[in-house]
Amino acid sequence: MKWSEFSIHTTQEAVEPVCHILHEAGAAGVVIEDPHDLIKEWGVDLGEIYQLSPDDYPEEGVIVKAYFPVNDALAALIEEMKASITALGDLDIELGHNKVLVHEVAEEEWATAWKKYYKPVRVSNTITISPTWEEYTPSSEDECVIELDPGMAFGTGTHPTTVLCIQAIEKMITPGDSAIDVGTGSGVLSIAAAKLGAKDVLALDLDEVAVESAKINTELNKVDRQVTVKQNNLLEGIDGEYDFIVANILAEIIVRFVQDAARVLKPNGVFITSGIISRKKDEVKDSLLSHGFTIEEIVEMEDWVAIIAKKA
Structure with a gap:
């Protein structure tokens, strides 16, 4: 089978929404080439467990590559993806060069090459994320390993927003907590919460592919009895009282359900939000404050922000 590589030169801010568009279009694999991964610092006791080659990365910006089977519908699909990505600019997402290149590749060329981008990474004091094939x-005995099959999304390690969320969960969660993971994606944050002591976790995502991926990963990590994965639009229709909510999604989406987060959290419940680019930090902070949250801590990595808040 022949495959087409769709490559777009964009910004770090646009990576997650661009990847979402490519997933929705049916990408059979995605590679993220982000030069920040070459200089990423995890803290005194943390570090990447492997070496990356600068030759694989652009000098600036981020290159996202996706792979699609070559067929009669491909040309129209490419134009649809270009239009959807360009439309992200209407959401005030900086797209950078927004330059697209398309070329054919042999199946064996991409089917294994992307694995060089995905290796075990220590992301917090106790959590290491490792692909299933490694x-x-x-x-040490207190180190928790999360095994992930990245499925349709492959990266150069772990995105800063995910790292910030896991470190915040590790810091704030109390054994026995009940938690919600809004926009669970691969399920990595739900798995981390379960491994760090949450008695039950509700993992929510609107994307069917994400829901199936999260189910596979919770089973792989033997936390499927603690984690319930469900297709749902944010917190719509969710009732009950929870100790903990984590949401690693775009700032524009976070502000839409802050009121619902306040509704389902117990008094003094913790709300961790990330996926926030630095310039939108105040927008999310102001929304949290206006809905009765207090800000416990704001942490940053590169151009990304996580906010730890509590319900008053």
Whole structure:
């Protein structure tokens, strides 16, 4: 089978929404080439467990590559994806060069090459994320390993927003907490919460592909009894009282359900939000404050922000 590589030169801010568009279009694999991964700092005790080659990365911006089977519908699909990506600018998302290149590749060329971008990464004091095909031995008894099959999304390690969320969960969660993960994606944050002591986690995502991926990953990590994965639009129709909510999605989406987060959280419940580009930090902060939250901490990595808030 022949495959087409759809490559777009964009910005770090646009990576997640661009990847979502490519997933929705049916990409059979996505590679993210972000030069920030070459200089990423995880803190004194943390670090990447592998070496990356600068030759694989652009000098600036981010290159996102997606792979599609070559067929009669491909030309129209490419034009649809270009239009959808360009429309992200209407959401005030900086697209950078927004330059697209398309060329054919042999199946064997892409089917294994992307694995060089995805290796075990220590992302917090106790959590290491490892792809399923890597042999990794924990360095201590208190180290938790999350195994992920990245499915339709492959990256160069772990996105800063995910790292910030996991570190915040590790800091704030109390064993026995009930939690919600809004926009769960691969399910990595739900798995982390369960491994760090949450008694039950409700993992929500509107995307059917994400729901199936999260189910597979929770089973793989043997937390499927603690984590319930469900297709749902944000917190619509969710009732009950929870100790903990985490949401790693765009700032524009977070502000839409802050009121619902306040509704389902217990008094003093924790709300961790990330996926926030630095210039939109105040927008999310103001929304949290206006709905009765207090800001416990704001943490940043590169151009990304996570906010830890509590319901008053």
